[in-house]
Amino acid sequence: MSRIGEYRHVAPQGTVDILERLADRVRGRRFLHVSGSRLGGGSAQALRAGVPVLNDLGVDTSWEVTGGDASYYATARALQAALEGGERVLTEAGLERYVETNKTNAKKLDLRADLVFIHDVPPASLVTERTAGRWVWRCHFDCAAPQHGAWSFFRTLVDRFDAAVFSLPQYARRLGVPAYILHPSIDPLSDRNRDLAPREREAVLTSLRVTQDKPLLLQVGPFTRGHDPLGVVNAYRIVKKHHDVRLVLAGHAEDDPDSREVLADLREAARTDEDVVVLELPADAHLQINALQRVATIALQKSTQERFDLGVAEAMWKGKPVIGGPTAGIAQQIIPHVNGYIVHSVEGTAFRIRQLLNNREQIPRMGAAGREHVRRTFLITRQLLDYLALMVHLTA
Amino acid sequence: MRAATHPFVFTGCVELRQALGLLALDERELLDRVREVPPDSIFFHTHGYFLRHRPVTTAYGNDFARWAAVEAHDLVLAERLAVVEPFSFPTLDGLREELVTILHDHLRGVDAVVRLPFARGFHFQQSHVVEVPLGPHVSTLAEFRDGLAAVDSSAIYLHMVEARARRGRRSGDFGEWLSSSLDMPALAAAIERIDAHLTTLERVRGRVLYLVEAALQEGGA
Structure with a gap:
């Protein structure tokens, strides 16, 4: 069976038919994605899944990656962090080198296409070398409150595109070009989300030394203050007075002192309580995350920092209710009282966990509602529909 | 069996959303923006709600009512906006006028409105519908x-x-x-x-x- 055929079993009725019809309409046109890396999550993860399916649909789609020296990547990272609102020092020399490196990239890469999607910051200045086709900047992060200096520089690039795409209207800036809204998505057939046979799932859990002798609370995400894993530990401690549960925090520390400090505090919490399990996993531990989400009783995503947090949709896809923080991205996924709860505090998190544990019949009902919500709104098939519709709209 | 004089073609669609860069951080700003946004934005936030509405979601009837209830926590305004029946207005400007009247009348009885943070504001959008003909013609x-x-x-x-x-x-x-x-x-x-x-x-x-x-x-x- 073709890859696209497999999606018929998981996508809403008729979705694959519309995808095939839209693909017919853009056949003969070339679709190009350019990003700064083939590795990691975010845009790269979405492209690894989406590009083969688009080609399977008969849409000529390719994916190029820009390259450069350490200074190029350092400047691109700092520029993106500043556009996300962080204080960063950007030098004129660094920005000039970033632009010059992308001029070199433009000579090496085949940028001829009817629709060129430039993902995030590293390849953005390729737009100064654009020739034919329509160019779109795909911004995967919250760009609503950037550092002023960084935005002054970057806006001159964005305005050279034909359009921009953001994940939420709350993440967008007012621009001189149209700003479209496309939610990110999960791939239900990837290792992170596909069905797991019981034996495979048990093998993964055994390797992680996670036992299932009591209800399991799970948060997946980086060990950063923005994801508030320490707040989750404190909520668990309130719940633990009434319910014998286990808390698993799965993720990794980021490369900064603050994140390492959070990890140290988590390790200390785990050292003094055997029911607090801290799993440091690499970014590509997809099967492990999948297995953990499948055996979780309740999924948590207590983020306080704005980001879309597709971990919510991933857990819902496995039929779990999700208790999440009040960010715009999480609020887009959680329908309060239907497939989970939005919480604003440690106490609120504990309250909702206890409410679910005391009313267990709600757990499968909310889980089923969550899976259906994701099926209709956050699967990759919906994102590919958006891509093709945008191609029709912009290249007609 | 009777055959049609002209066949029918089922046509699906994909809704492309576009952010307008206009937002309201309180109910007075919502009134001002509803007065000035393009008709397509009124359509998106009223009729378009129907396309995005799912069986599992709580029904507010339109995006304005949902925002009043969920973000502004003004349940009176939410109820007044929720009962607006978009299909009963022959034009989008007629529908806009109804929304403006409801907001205006509601705000006359309100001393102070709650100011919301940026992320919880009402972000106006509009949509472009890309049509997709489906399957064989039926007669x-x-x-x-x-x-x-x-x-x-x-x-x-x-x-x-x-x-x-x-x-x-x-x-x-x-x-x-x-x-x-x-x-x-x-x-x-x-x-x-x-x-x-x-x-x-x-x-x-x-x-x-x-x-x-x-x-x-x-x-x-």
């Missing part, structure tokens, strides 16, 4: 029933909502075709009377199928 009522049962739910939206509200086809595409090409005005009228407000596309599909099936049982076509 009989039985073929119409079979096609309707299988198409993507966006086709129900396009033929029942978009056609009426934004394309000026007040009967909707199903009613228009059944009346003019299959000469079945009674069935067309029954389908036109279906209350599409505060329900889901799947329920509307079910109601149309029920009426069509009943007509087939009676040997009406």
